[in-house]
Amino acid sequence: MFIIFGTRGLKHTVKDSPVLTNSCPSCAKGNLVNKLYRRWFTLFFIPTIPLDEIDRFYECDRCSSAYNESIKTILQQSQSEINETQKQANLKFAKALIASMTHMAIIDNDFAPEEEREIMDVMSKFPELKSELTEIYENVKVYGNKNNQVFNYLNEARSQLSSETLINILAQAAVVLLADGSIEKEEENLMKEYLIACGLPKEMYKTLIEKLKLKDMAKLKEEQLN
Ligand SMILES: [Zn+2]
Structure with missing residues (x-):
């Protein structure tokens, strides 16, 4: 029997991170939600074991613009x-x-x-x-x-x-x-x-x-x- 395994990156919402409301510099109205990409080990193309974090960033829930995490400091x-x-x-x-x-x-x-x-x-x-x-x-x-x-x-x-x-x-x-x-x-x-x-x-x-x-x-x- 063949076992097909691999790795891939998946996007997740950072649950305990506060949303930056109405702060998107691109559309001025959207909320910025903290997201991360995590590497997963996959078995038969199904993510089974979470591996390391690749990157954290903010994404607008209105226009989908994404920002480096430094946006938090920049907004101040x-x-x-x-x-x-x-x-x-x-x-x-x-x-x-x-x-x-x-x-x-x-x-x-x-x-x-x-x-x-x-x-x-x-x-x-x-x-x-x-x-x-x-x-x-x-x-x-x-x-x-x-x-x-x-x-x-x-x-x-x-x-x-x-x-x-x-x-x-x-x-x-x-x-x-x-x-x-x-x-x-x-x-x-x-x-x-x-x-x-x-x-x-x-x-x-x-x-x-x-x-x-x-x-x-x-x-x-x-x-x-x-
Ligand atoms: Zn936006």
């Missing part, structure tokens, strides 16, 4: 300081997203026009960062991950963003990999390398894939509506 600062921190976090988010999207788009040596359009679409959501993001895009398009530049953007983002946000960045970037309907072994390995560059264990891969499928479905729906 003045509004202008909160805005400044949010601006920095936004910049790190955008840089990491454009760098990894561009890298994933060129990885198969076939940079499709749809992929370029998708990257331009994301870039247009950050008009104030246009020149910085264009530079990253042009650079990664030509040099890929040379000198670890893509991984460095992810690593920088990790210092200020939550694990949840980083997984969202990777899932959004990896939608291009799902274009042919399946994930090749090399693509799986690449995504695990991205996770490690973010300072996250490779066990988060399954969480990433689940998010990726949700995003892909949302994209399909959007395309059907257009």
Whole structure:
């Protein structure tokens, strides 16, 4: 008889941690709930033994924005300081997203026009960062991950963003990999390398894939509506 075992990361609510009511800096109304990712040992794909904690963060129950645990201290600062921190976090988010999207788009040596359009679409959501993001895009398009530049953007983002946000960045970037309907072994390995560059264990891969499928479905729906 075969015994199938493995490990994976699962999200939990931290029960004894107070909810930060109406404090979400993104939507201003949502409550921030303390969450954590824990590594689990799985037997026949069922989580059976809880292992170590991967990361704690806060998640908005209204807009799903996720924040590093430092948000608790940041919220005690003045509004202008909160805005400044949010601006920095936004910049790190955008840089990491454009760098990894561009890298994933060129990885198969076939940079499709749809992929370029998708990257331009994301870039247009950050008009104030246009020149910085264009530079990253042009650079990664030509040099890929040379000198670890893509991984460095992810690593920088990790210092200020939550694990949840980083997984969202990777899932959004990896939608291009799902274009042919399946994930090749090399693509799986690449995504695990991205996770490690973010300072996250490779066990988060399954969480990433689940998010990726949700995003892909949302994209399909959007395309059907257009
Ligand atoms: Zn919110």
